[in-house]
Amino acid sequence: MNDDLDFVEEFGVNPGDPLTQRPGHVSHGRFERVVRSGHFVVTTEIAPPDSVDPDEVLARANLFDGYVDAINATDGSGANCHMSSLGVCAILTRAGYSPIIQFSCRDRNRIAMQGDLLSAAALGVCSVLCLTGDDVGAGDHPEAKPVFDLDSISLLQTTKILRDESRFLSGRQLDTAPRLFVGASINPFVPPLENRVDQLAKKIRAGAEFIQSQYCFDIERLRTFMARACDLGLHEKSYIIIGVGVLGSAQTARWLRANVPGVHIPDAIIKRLEDAPNPKAEGRRIAVDLMQQIKETPGVSGVHLMAYRHEKWVGEIVKASGVLGDRKPWAPEPLDSTIGVVTPNDEMLDNLTSTVS
Amino acid sequence: MYAIRRWSSAHARFLERIYTATRPGILAGLRGVTRLFGRRLDTPITAAERLVKGVVFDCQMCGDCVLSKTGMTCPMNCPKSIRNGPCGGVRENGMCEVKPEMRCVWVDAWNGAAKMKDGDAIKDLEFAVDHSRIGQSSWLRLARDE
Ligand code: SF4
Numbered sequence: 001m002n003d004d005l006d007f008v009e010e011f012g013v014n015p016g017d018p019l020t021q022r023p024g025h026v027s028h029g030r031f032e033r034v035v036r037s038g039h040f041v042v043t044t045e046i047a048p049p050d051s052v053d054p055d056e057v058l059a060r061a062n063l064f065d066g067y068v069d070a071i072n073a074t075d076g077s078g079a080n081c082h083m084s085s086l087g088v089c090a091i092l093t094r095a096g097y098s099p100i101i102q103f104s105c106r107d108r109n110r111i112a113m114q115g116d117l118l119s120a121a122a123l124g125v126c127s128v129l130c131l132t133g134d135d136v137g138a139g140d141h142p143e144a145k146p147v148f149d150l151d152s153i154s155l156l157q158t159t160k161i162l163r164d165e166s167r168f169l170s171g172r173q174l175d176t177a178p179r180l181f182v183g184a185s186i187n188p189f190v191p192p193l194e195n196r197v198d199q200l201a202k203k204i205r206a207g208a209e210f211i212q213s214q215y216c217f218d219i220e221r222l223r224t225f226m227a228r229a230c231d232l233g234l235h236e237k238s239y240i241i242i243g244v245g246v247l248g249s250a251q252t253a254r255w256l257r258a259n260v261p262g263v264h265i266p267d268a269i270i271k272r273l274e275d276a277p278n279p280k281a282e283g284r285r286i287a288v289d290l291m292q293q294i295k296e297t298p299g300v301s302g303v304h305l306m307a308y309r310h311e312k313w314v315g316e317i318v319k320a321s322g323v324l325g326d327r328k329p330w331a332p333e334p335l336d337s338t339i340g341v342v343t344p345n346d347e348m349l350d351n352l353t354s355t356v357s
Numbered sequence: 358m359y360a361i362r363r364w365s366s367a368h369a370r371f372l373e374r375i376y377t378a379t380r381p382g383i384l385a386g387l388r389g390v391t392r393l394f395g396r397r398l399d400t401p402i403t404a405a406e407r408l409v410k411g412v413v414f415d416c417q418m419c420g421d422c423v424l425s426k427t428g429m430t431c432p433m434n435c436p437k438s439i440r441n442g443p444c445g446g447v448r449e450n451g452m453c454e455v456k457p458e459m460r461c462v463w464v465d466a467w468n469g470a471a472k473m474k475d476g477d478a479i480k481d482l483e484f485a486v487d488h489s490r491i492g493q494s495s496w497l498r499l500a501r502d503e
Contacts, residue, residue, distance in 0.1 A: 105437075110485070132437055132444050135455040146437070153441035154485035187445030195443075195467040198480055202441060206482050214445050261446035261454035 015096030015332055016124060026163065026209065027181040029126025030098040030330060031070040035210060035239045040295055040323055041302030043100065043212065043241060044314055045072040046092075048082035057083070057091045063311050065331035067318040072129060072212070072304070075102040078260075079139025086120055093124035096332045100183065100212075101125045104133030109149035110158065114168055117159060121178030129183040129212060130155040138261070153206045156184055160207035184208035188225035189218055189264035197228045204238045211238050212304045215245040217265045217286075219293045226299045235299030242294045244303050246310040246317065247283040250274040284310070284317055291321035362415040362431070363460065369429040369469030369476075372413075376425055387500035403494040420490030420498070426478035428469020433486070435462040440483040442466065 021028035025036065035041050044064055049056040061071055073088040085101050092099040101120050103113065120128065132152040136144045150158065158169060159182050166177035184203040188196045200211065216222050222242060229235055247253045247265075250273040257265045269286060276282030291303050303323060307314050318324060365372055390398055403418075410416030410431075414424060417433035423440070424431060432440050436455035442463030446454030453461045470476035490498075 132439060134446070135436065137455060148437045148439070149488070150485040151437065151439040151441055152444075153482060157482065157484060185445060187447075190445065190447045190449065191451045191461070192443065192447070192464050192467050198467075199443070202480060202482060206441075261448060262444075264449065 016094040018124060021179065025181075027126040027179045029181055031100065031127050032181040032209075034069045034329070035301060039069075039327060040325075041069045041239075041241065042067065042305060042318055042324060042329070043070045043072060043302065044068045044305045044307065044311075045074055046088060046099075047308060047311065048074060048085070048088045050082055052083075054091045057088050058095055060311065061092055061095070061097055064314050066328050067315045067324070068305070069302075069329045070098050070100050070127065072100045072102055075104040075131070075133070076107060076139070077102070077134065079106065079134045079136045079141065079144075081139070081141060086116055086123070089120060089125045090123040096330075098127070098330075099125060100127040100129050102129045102131055103155060104131045105148050105150045105152065105155055106133030106136065107144075107147055109147055110169060113150060113155065114158060114162060117162055117180070118174075118178055121180055126179065127181040127183060127210075128159060129185065130159060130208070131185055134261075152184060153202060156182060156203060156206035156208055181209055182207050183210040183212060185212055185214065187214035187262050189214060189216065189221050190262055193221070193225075196225060197232065197234070200229060200234055201232060204234055208238050210301075211240045213241065213243045214262050215243045215264075215306065216290060216294065217245065217269050219290065219297075221264070222294065223297055226297050230299040235301075239301035240299060241302040241304045242297075242300055244287050244290050244294065244305050246287045246305070246307040246313065247273060248310065249279040249283070284313055284320075287317050288321045291317070291323050295321075295323045358412070358415065359459070361413060362434070363465065365413050366428055366430040366465035366469040368472075370472040370474070372429045373425065373473045373475070383496065384500055387496055391497065391500055399494065399497060402497060403492075406494050406496050418492050418494075419486045420493035420495060421486055422495035423483060425475070426470075426481060426483075428466040428471070428473065428476065428479060430462055430466035430469050432462060432466065434459075438486065439463065440485055 019028050019030060022033060025032050046060050064071060071092060073085040075085040076082060089099040089101045108116065117128065130152050136142055136146045159180060161167060161169060162174065163177050163180055166174045186196065186200050186203065229240065250270050253265050253270050253273055256263045272286060273279045273282055294300055294303055305314055305317065407418055414429065414431045415434050416431050419433045432442065435442055436453065437444060443461050444454065447461045447464060448454065448457065451461055451464045453459045467479060470479040
């Protein structure tokens with residue numbers, strides 16, 4: 001484990017200035033540095049606003065300061081329309097954050113995707129998560145044309161070609177190649193369970209250097225999956241980060257399970273929420289428990305906390321889980337004593353919750 | 358038809374045997390035909406391929422056939438046209454995220470591949486389909502070594 005996390009001295013006047021790329025790294029991003037240094041990482045996702053106000057993006061990111069190593073900018077998740085992941089990331093990189101841009105194949109063909117990969121890199125984005133994407137029928141524009149010109153594995157291959165061969169799919173050369181740390185998603189919790197490790201192996205072969213999983217609510221399934229992945233040595237070929245969700249109530253959990261494809265929630269979790277006097281607090285406790293159990297699972301490099309509508313609790317959950325140890329992830333402002341004690345600014349939180357809901 | 362294509366995935370080993378046995382003959386025949394007639398018989402040959410594979414596999418004529426690598430299951434029936442599936446949305450009962458009344462194409466594909474002798478080919482990386490080839494005959498492409 002090499003401690004290579006002192007970023008402060010590298011910043012010039014502007015926190016958005018790029019860091020220097022370390023030998024053996026594929027990007028110049030902070031996220032790659034942190035995972036490669038062997039620390040257990042915490043990532044989270046930001047809900048993109050339905051607005052053109054950059055301050056809204058920054059206010060949302062601000063909630064995570066000092067608790068996460070990277071912020072995923074979702075790309076029309078659930079096939080709902082919002083500010084694009086490219087826009088969100090451009091705002092975040094200017095403030096010095098290290099976002100992971102999510103790229104879904106649902107809305108763009110290969111011409112647009114390659115162009116946007118270059119744009120992302122040009123705007124200072126250093127990490128990309130390649131996704132196939134949700135069905136358009138799931139979102140608020142079911143009448144839209146689903147594109148799916150590429151699938152996630154083809155997109156991984158495309159990104160690798162742009163980066164490592166410095167050319168477009170057509171063969172035309174690039175003047176400068178994008179330096180991107182490339183990731184993919186996995187869902188070890190839904191059928192065909194026996195083949196999910198094969199799918200992971202394929203994604204790694206296609207170029208995935210880090211992996212972020214779908215929600216894990218079933219630690220047994222995760223253990224079986226990780227044991228098989230470790231047998232194949234896959235945990236040494238990519239950094240596997242496991243998804244954790246925050247459930248607000250038994251009702252939400254049931255709704256998610258029934259309506260959001262790919263979400264597997266065991267009855268035991270729903271029972272826990274049902275029996276709890278304060279289901280919201282119990283939902284957060286479940287997230288904390290899962291994070292601790294995930295950290296104990298061999299082969300896992302981190303957790304990806306997806307706290308949609310519970311963003312203001314991310315700091316508290318991360319702190320309670322203790323998964324970061326005494327490490328404090330980078331934040332744009334110099335860390336002061338208030339970080340580590342969660343006292344979010346109430347006024348800002350009220351604004352945020354009203355825009356989110 | 359849905360029922361026939363489900364049968365085909367379930368009997369992937371049987372169909373693989375037929376495929377391995379007939380492939381050299383069909384290709385040799387097609388090579389002869391294309392040499393003699395050039396492109397003049399392309400239309401009926403393409404129509405024949407569409408008919409046969411359509412009935413047995415619900416083939417969508419993507420022009421780049423991978424049936425022998427995907428458990429004798431046509432991936433183009435996946436509503437997201439995934440060539441390296443499945444996606445993360447498969448339902449708990451194995452049905453498709455987008456069409457709940459349809460079995461996930463890729464669940465059938467992996468099951469079919471597990472039965473086949475060369476089933477491991479499903480682990481090869483495929484690239485997204487070439488849209489300029491859609492509707493063309495894969496047989497003729499193979500015969501012409503394109
Ligand atoms: S569930 Fe299966 S068939 Fe449906 S979109 Fe996903 S991979 Fe395709």
